[in-house]
Amino acid sequence: MKKIYILFISLALVAMNPAAAAAAQKNANQGEKKLAQPSGTYLFAQKGGEDLFLDIYDPAEGSETTLDGKQKPTVLYVFGGGFKEGKRDSKAAREWFAALNAEGYKVVSIDYRLGMKGKSFSRNPLKNFKITKEAVDIAVEDLFSATAFIIDNSEELGIDPNAIVLSGSSAGAITVLQGEWEACNRSVRAEASLPQGYHYAGVISFAGAILTGDGSIRYAVEPAPTMLLHGTADKLVVYNQIKVLKIHFSGSDALARIMKKNSYNYNILRYADRGHEVATAMMNALPEELRFLETNVIRGEKRIVDLTLDDPDLISFDKSWTPSTIYKKGAPTAGDD
Numbered sequence: 563m564k565k566i567y568i569l570f571i572s573l574a575l576v577a578m579n580p581a582a583a584a585a586a587q588k589n590a591n592q593g594e595k596k597l598a599q600p601s602g603t604y605l606f607a608q609k610g611g612e613d614l615f616l617d618i619y620d621p622a623e624g625s626e627t628t629l630d631g632k633q634k635p636t637v638l639y640v641f642g643g644g645f646k647e648g649k650r651d652s653k654a655a656r657e658w659f660a661a662l663n664a665e666g667y668k669v670v671s672i673d674y675r676l677g678m679k680g681k682s683f684s685r686n687p688l689k690n691f692k693i694t695k696e697a698v699d700i701a702v703e704d705l706f707s708a709t710a711f712i713i714d715n716s717e718e719l720g721i722d723p724n725a726i727v728l729s730g731s732s733a734g735a736i737t738v739l740q741g742e743w744e745a746c747n748r749s750v751r752a753e754a755s756l757p758q759g760y761h762y763a764g765v766i767s768f769a770g771a772i773l774t775g776d777g778s779i780r781y782a783v784e785p786a787p788t789m790l791l792h793g794t795a796d797k798l799v800v801y802n803q804i805k806v807l808k809i810h811f812s813g814s815d816a817l818a819r820i821m822k823k824n825s826y827n828y829n830i831l832r833y834a835d836r837g838h839e840v841a842t843a844m845m846n847a848l849p850e851e852l853r854f855l856e857t858n859v860i861r862g863e864k865r866i867v868d869l870t871l872d873d874p875d876l877i878s879f880d881k882s883w884t885p886s887t888i889y890k891k892g893a894p895t896a897g898d899d
Contacts, residue, residue, distance in 0.1 A: 595653070595657040595660075596657065596660045597653060597656040597657055597659075597660055598619045598656045598657075598659035598660040598663055598669070599619075599656075600617035600618055600619055600651070600671075601618050601619065601620045602617070602618045602719075603615055603616070603617050603618075604616050604618070604711070604715075604719075606672070606707060606708050606711035606712075607704065607707040607708070607711070609675060609703075609704065609707075610675055612673075612675055614672070614673040614674065614675070614704060614707070614708070615650070615672075615673050616650070616670055616671065616672040616673065616708055616711070616712075617650060617651060617670070617671045617672075618668070618669075618670055618719060619656075619659045619660075619662075619663055619668065619669040619670075619671070620663065620668055620720075621634075621663050621665075621666045621667060621668055622660075622663045622664045622666075625663065625664055625665060625666040626665075626666045627666040627667075628666070629666075629856055629860050629861075630860070630861065632860055633722055633725065634665075634666050634667050634668075634725075634855070634860065635667070635722070635725035635726060635727045635763045635764065635855065635859055635860065636667070636668045636669070636670055636712075636721045636722070636725060636726050636727070637662055637667050637668070637669045637670070637726075637727045637729050637766075637855075638669075638670045638671075638672065638705075638708070638709070638712075638726050638727065638728055638729065639655060639658075639659070639669060639670065639671045639672070639729050639730065639734070640672060640674065640701070640705060640728070640729070640730035640731075640733075640734030640735075640737045640738055641655060641671070641730070641731060641733075641734050642730070642731035642732030642733045642734045642735065642768075642841055643676070643732070643733055644678060644732070644733050645676055645677050645678035645679075645694075645697040645698070645701060645733045646676050646678040646679040646680075646681070647676065647679070648676075648733070648734075650671040650672055650673050651671060654842055654844075655671060655731075655844075657845060658844040658845055658848075659671065661845065661848055665852060667855070668720070668721065670708075670712065670721070670726075672704070672705065672708040673704070674700070674701045674704035674705060674708075674737065675700050675701070675704055676697075677693075677696055677697025677698075677699075677700045677701065678693070678694070678697045681693055681697075687806075691775065691809055694773065695773060695775060698736060698737065698740055698773055699751070701733070701736075701737040701740075702737055702740050702741045702744060702751055703751050703754075703755070705728075705737055705738070705741045706741065706745075706751055706752060706754070706755035706756055707755055709726065709755065709756060709760075709762075710755045710756065712726065713757065713760075724761075724763065725763045726762055726763055727762065727763050727764035727765065727766065727786075727855065727859060728741060728742060728762050728764070728765045728766070728786075729765070729766040729767075729768075730766075730767060730768065730770060731768040731769065731841045731842065731844070732768070732769055732770070732798070732799060732838070732841040734768075734770075735767040735768050735769055735770025735771075735799070735841065736770045736771055736772070736773065736799065737770075738765055738766075738767060738770065739765065739767050739770045739771065739772050739788075739817070740772050740773065741762075742762055742765050742785050742786060742788070743772055743779065743781065743785070745760065745761065745762060746781045746782055746783050746784075746785050747780075747781065747782045748782065761783075761786060762786045763786055763787075763859055764786045764787045764788070764789070764854075764855070764858065764859040765785070765786055765787070765788040765789065766788075766789045766791075766851060766854070767788070767789065767790050767791065767792075767814065768791050768840060768841050768842070768843060768844060769791065769792050769793065769796060769798075769799050769814075769838055769840045769841035770790070770792075770799065770813075770814065771799050771800055771811055771812055771813040771814070771817075772810075772811075772812045772817065773809075773810070773811050773812075774808075774809070774810050774812075775808060775809050776808055777808045777810065778810055778812075779810065779812050779816075779817065779820055781820075781824070781826075784824075784826055784827075785821075785826060786827075786859075787827040787828065787829075787854070787858040787859050788817075788821065788826070788827070788828045788829075789828070789829045789830075789831075789850075789851065789854045789858075790814035790817060790818060790828065790829070790830040790831070791814070791830075791831045791833070791840055791843060791847055792813060792814035792815070792830075792831075792832060792833065792840055793832075793833045793835075793836030793837045793838060793839065793840040794815075794832055794833065794834055794835060794836065794870075795835050795836060795837050796813070796836070796837050796838050796840065797837060797838070798837070798838040799813060799838065799841070800812075800813040801813045801814060801815050802815045802816055803815070803816035814830055814832075815830075815832070818830040818868065822866075822868075827858055827864045827865075827866070828866065828867075829850070829854050829858065829865070829866070829867035829868075829869075830867065830868050830869070831847060831850060831867075831869050831871055832868075832869065832870045832871065833870075833871050833872070833873060833876065834870050834871065834872050835872075836873075836876060839876055839877050839878065840876070842877065843873075843876055846873055846875060846876055850867075850869075854867075
C-alpha cells in the first residue's frame with residue numbers, strides 16, 4: 563500500500579512545477595529572450611466542447627533546412643503542467659522554438675485536453691490510478707488527432723508527415739513517450755487516428771515516463787530514436803520505476819534499460835542529483851539535442867549515448883517543495899509563463 567501511495571503522490575506532483583516559475587524569473591532577470599512567433603494557427607480538433615489548436619513556427623529566414631540533402635524533420639511539442647494547466651505558447655517554450663527555427667527546424671506546438679483540471683486525488687489508490695490514466699489517455703488521443711491533421715494537411719502546412727519528431731516537457735514528455743509506445747503497439751487510440759504502419763521519426767523527452775496498468779513496457783516494433791533527459795533525484799516524475807502489481811510507472815532510467823537490452827536507438831542524459839528542473843532544460847541541452855536530431859534521426863545512425871551530467875547553469879529546484887508540502891488540498895501550482 564505504501565508503494566502505491568507513493569506512486570500517486572509522484573503522479574500528482576507532475577502538476578506542481580516550481581521549476582517553470584524559476585525559469586520564467588530567470589528570463590526576467592536576464593532580460594527578454596528571443597521568442598519565436600507562429601506563422602499560422604490551425605484548429606485541428608473539437609472534443610468535449612473544447613477547440614484544440616496548433617501553432618506552426620517556420621524555420622528562420624536564411625537558416626539551413628536540409629542536411630546531407632535531406633529535409634530536416636518537424637519537431638512537434640507538447641507542453642507540461644500536470645495535465646491540469648499549461649499552454650502551447652509559453653515564453654520558455656517559444657525561446658526553445660526560436661533556437662530550433664534558427665537551426666532550420668520547423669516546430670508545431672499543440673493543445674490537448676487537461677484531464678486533471680479541477681480534479682483531486684482521494685485515499686483510494688486505484689481510483690487515483692484511473693483518473694490519472696484517463697488524463698494521460700486523452701492527452702495521447704489529442705496528440706494522435708493533431709498528428710492525423712498534420713498528415714491530412716501536410717502539403718498545405720509544408721510538413722513531411724514521415725519526419726515528425728515528438729517532444730514534450732513533464733506531462734507533455736509523458737504524453738509523447740506514451741504516444742510513441744502506443745503507436746509501436748497499435749493501441750486502440752493509434753488504430754483510430756494513425757495510418758496503418760505510421761511511425762514517428764524520433765522522440766525527445768524532458769523528464770517523462772510511461773504509465774501502464776497491464777504490466778511491464780514492451781514494444782511490438784522498434785521505437786523511433788529516443789532522447790531521454792531526466793534528473794536522477796526527480797520526485798515529481800519518477801526517474802527510475804515504481805511497480806505495484808501490474809501498475810508500472812517507468813521513468814527515463816527504466817526505459818533506457820529496456821532500450822539497451824533490446825539494442826534500440828537512444829540517448830539518455832542523466833542530471834546527477836537534480837530534480838524536476840530538467841523538465842525546463844531545453845535550452846541547456848540544445849547542443850546535445852541538435853546532435854541527436856542530426857545523427858540519430860536525420861542520418862539514421864545508432865549513436866548510443868549514456869551521459870551523467872552536472873550542469874551548473876541548470877536552475878536549482880526549490881528544496882522546500884516536497885511531497886509532504888505540495889500534496890495537500892489547496893497547494894499552490896506554478897505554471898509555465
